[in-house]
Amino acid sequence: xxxxxxxxxxxxxxxxxxxxxxxxxxxxxxxxxxxxxxxxxxxxxxxxxxxxxxxxxxxxxxxxxxxxxxxxxxxxxxxxxxxxxxxxxxxxxxxxxxxxxxxxxxxxxxxxxxxxxxxxxxxxxxxxxxxxxxxxxxxxxxxxxxxxxxxxxxxxxxxxxxxxxxxxxxxxxxxxxxxxxxxxxxxxxxxxxxxxxxxxxxxxxxxxxxxxxxxxxxxxxxxxxxxxxxxxxxxxxxxxx
Amino acid sequence: xxxxxxxxxxxxxxxxxxxxxxxxxxxxxxxxxxxxxxxxxxxxxxx
Numbered sequence: 001x002x003x004x005x006x007x008x009x010x011x012x013x014x015x016x017x018x019x020x021x022x023x024x025x026x027x028x029x030x031x032x033x034x035x036x037x038x039x040x041x042x043x044x045x046x047x048x049x050x051x052x053x054x055x056x057x058x059x060x061x062x063x064x065x066x067x068x069x070x071x072x073x074x075x076x077x078x079x080x081x082x083x084x085x086x087x088x089x090x091x092x093x094x095x096x097x098x099x100x101x102x103x104x105x106x107x108x109x110x111x112x113x114x115x116x117x118x119x120x121x122x123x124x125x126x127x128x129x130x131x132x133x134x135x136x137x138x139x140x141x142x143x144x145x146x147x148x149x150x151x152x153x154x155x156x157x158x159x160x161x162x163x164x165x166x167x168x169x170x171x172x173x174x175x176x177x178x179x180x181x182x183x184x185x186x187x188x189x190x191x192x193x194x195x196x197x198x199x200x201x202x203x204x205x206x207x208x209x210x211x212x213x214x215x216x217x218x219x220x221x222x223x224x225x226x227x228x229x230x231x232x233x234x235x236x237x238x239x240x241x
Numbered sequence: 242x243x244x245x246x247x248x249x250x251x252x253x254x255x256x257x258x259x260x261x262x263x264x265x266x267x268x269x270x271x272x273x274x275x276x277x278x279x280x281x282x283x284x285x286x287x288x
Contacts, residue, residue: 039256050252056259081266103259221273234281
């Protein structure tokens, strides 16, 4: 069995329909449990109760970047192999990525105000994240602006390639420039820099929950796009008849 | 009752805004999916 079989819309609908209840259940359990667990964690001795924002901020920011990378892979599959499902999956992922980026920016600002004394700073990571949000908005707008779906997929695929620079930049910006306010990795593998287990385990769970939530929403939205495409094809056939 | 101290506004605000955005995204996703399914079924039944 080849992975390319899932590029067939019928096969995709059948497989995703069977997987969806499990993915939705996993997303609900992990996200709700992780957020409630995170909310109930004790105050940090330096950051006070604002440390609880990490359980939203880090998973959302992680997904904002990863979703763009997923869109990049799907766009490359479209541009190289012309599989329609991959183009529709990239289109379906964009609004989820935009919301994740917005959550990352909002929670970062709300967290930054008491900790840094400012809502916003033109820091490398913050700035590259804002540009990433603008790329998401531009990507969604471009899909809406171009009438022919294949042309829209081509153009947005190229935009996705360009935007990938900023997606990677927002991930590694703190390493390129050292003058920013933003800290480095929240989940360092170095024992001395490691976050306490009290916070680390609920954070792992919310990260898993956000990942599954993305997968669930992606499957539903891709199925919606496939249905819309089929509807458009049937309407076009009826018009010709 | 959970004690959030002097940062209660920031924590509740961050959770409230984030959950509202996620809730809106989920609602929009499900509503669009239901509409697309209904429209497609209607079109297929016509054919």
